[in-house]
Amino acid sequence: MTVKPKLHVFLCAPRGFCAGVVRAIDAVEEALRIHGAPVYVRHEIVHNKYVVEGLKAKGAIFVEELDEVEDTTKPVIFSAHGVPKSIPKDAESRKIFAIDATCPLVTKVHREAELHHKQGRKVLLVGHAGHPEVVGTLGQLPKDSIILVQTPEDVENLHPEDENNLAYVTQTTLSVDDTRSMVAALTKRFPNIVGPHREDICYATTNRQEAVKRVAPVVDALLVVGSSNSSNSQRLKEVAERSGCKLARLVLRAADVEWDLFSKISTLGITAGASAPEILVEEIMDAFAERYELIVETVSTADESVFFPLPRQLRQVAANEI
CATH class of the missing domain: 3.40.1010.20 (4-hydroxy-3-methylbut-2-enyl diphosphate reductase, catalytic domain)
Known part of the structure; x- marks a missing residue:
C-alpha cells in the first residue's frame, strides 16, 4: 500500500x-418556479460557468441582448452586475417583464453616481473597461458626465474643465490595494474630489x-x-x-x-x-x-451574515402565496 x-x-x-450572488441565483430559480421554463437571463447571472450550466439545465436561457428573447411573455432577469439605464427602457418598450437582480451594493454605486451628477459634479469611475459592472455603471449617466479611469497614469492624463467639481465611484470587485493606490492618485491630483461616504468595494x-x-x-x-x-x-x-x-x-x-x-x-x-x-x-x-x-x-478573517431579499417582483409573488 x-x-x-x-x-x-x-x-x-x-x-x-456572497449575498449578492445568492440573491441573483435564487432570483432565477424562483422565477423558474413561478413562471416555468424558459426564463431568460441577460448576460451570465454571475460569472461562473458551473452555475450558469446548472441554471441552463433547469430551463434558463442566457442571452446577451434583448432582441435574442424569442418569447416576450416570459421574464427576463438582469444579472447581478447591473445594466445601463437604456436596458430597462428597452425592455419596457418591448413589453418585456424584467426582473432586476443587480446586486444591491452595485445599485448603491449607481445611486452615488446619479447623486453626484445631479449635484453638478463630473464623475470618475475606477474600474476595468469592458466588465459588465463597469458597462452598467457608465450607462447610468450621459456619456460626457462620467469617465472611466483604470490606472494612475489615466488620472495624470485627465484634464477636466473644473478640477474642483469632481467625484469618484469604484467597481465593487477591485483589488483593495489597487483601489487604495487609485484613490491616492485621485486625491493627490484633485484634492477637492468627493468620494463615497463608505467605500464602494463590497x-x-x-x-x-x-x-x-x-x-x-x-x-x-x-x-x-x-x-x-x-x-x-x-x-x-x-x-x-x-x-x-x-x-x-x-x-x-x-x-x-x-x-x-x-x-x-x-x-x-x-x-x-x-x-x-x-x-x-x-x-x-x-x-x-x-x-x-x-x-x-x-x-x-471575518464572519459574514449579510442577506439580501429577492427582487421586488419575486417577493410580491412569494408573499401572496403565504
Missing part, C-alpha cells in the same frame, strides 16, 4: 458565494482578499476556485501573488489543476471567488485527498 504524502491545507474563510471582496493575504505568505501554493471571467476571482489570484505566494492558480474544476506543478508541495491554500459554489471547493479537496493525506485548517 502506497503511503500518501501529507499536505497541510489552509482553507480561507470567508470564501465562495464587503465580500474585501473579506476574501484579507483571508488570502493571511494565508498566501505561509503556503507553497494557493488555488482560487472560480471562472476566468470573474473579476473578484482574478483579483484573489493577484492578491495571493503580491502577498508572496510563488504558485497561485485560478481553476474552475478539479480537472483544471496542473498536477505536475502541485506534486511537491507540503502546504496549500484554497479560496473561492464570490461567484464560485462550495461544491467546487469540495470537488478539488477530494481530488487532492486522492493524492495526499490532508490536514485541513480553516483560516477565518
Whole structure:
C-alpha cells in the first residue's frame, strides 16, 4: 500500500458565494418556479460557468441582448452586475417583464453616481473597461458626465474643465490595494474630489482578499476556485501573488489543476471567488485527498451574515402565496 504524502491545507474563510450572488441565483430559480421554463437571463447571472450550466439545465436561457428573447411573455432577469439605464427602457418598450437582480451594493454605486451628477459634479469611475459592472455603471449617466479611469497614469492624463467639481465611484470587485493606490492618485491630483461616504468595494471582496493575504505568505501554493471571467476571482489570484505566494492558480474544476506543478508541495491554500459554489471547493479537496493525506485548517478573517431579499417582483409573488 502506497503511503500518501501529507499536505497541510489552509482553507480561507470567508470564501465562495456572497449575498449578492445568492440573491441573483435564487432570483432565477424562483422565477423558474413561478413562471416555468424558459426564463431568460441577460448576460451570465454571475460569472461562473458551473452555475450558469446548472441554471441552463433547469430551463434558463442566457442571452446577451434583448432582441435574442424569442418569447416576450416570459421574464427576463438582469444579472447581478447591473445594466445601463437604456436596458430597462428597452425592455419596457418591448413589453418585456424584467426582473432586476443587480446586486444591491452595485445599485448603491449607481445611486452615488446619479447623486453626484445631479449635484453638478463630473464623475470618475475606477474600474476595468469592458466588465459588465463597469458597462452598467457608465450607462447610468450621459456619456460626457462620467469617465472611466483604470490606472494612475489615466488620472495624470485627465484634464477636466473644473478640477474642483469632481467625484469618484469604484467597481465593487477591485483589488483593495489597487483601489487604495487609485484613490491616492485621485486625491493627490484633485484634492477637492468627493468620494463615497463608505467605500464602494463590497464587503465580500474585501473579506476574501484579507483571508488570502493571511494565508498566501505561509503556503507553497494557493488555488482560487472560480471562472476566468470573474473579476473578484482574478483579483484573489493577484492578491495571493503580491502577498508572496510563488504558485497561485485560478481553476474552475478539479480537472483544471496542473498536477505536475502541485506534486511537491507540503502546504496549500484554497479560496473561492464570490461567484464560485462550495461544491467546487469540495470537488478539488477530494481530488487532492486522492493524492495526499490532508490536514485541513480553516483560516477565518471575518464572519459574514449579510442577506439580501429577492427582487421586488419575486417577493410580491412569494408573499401572496403565504
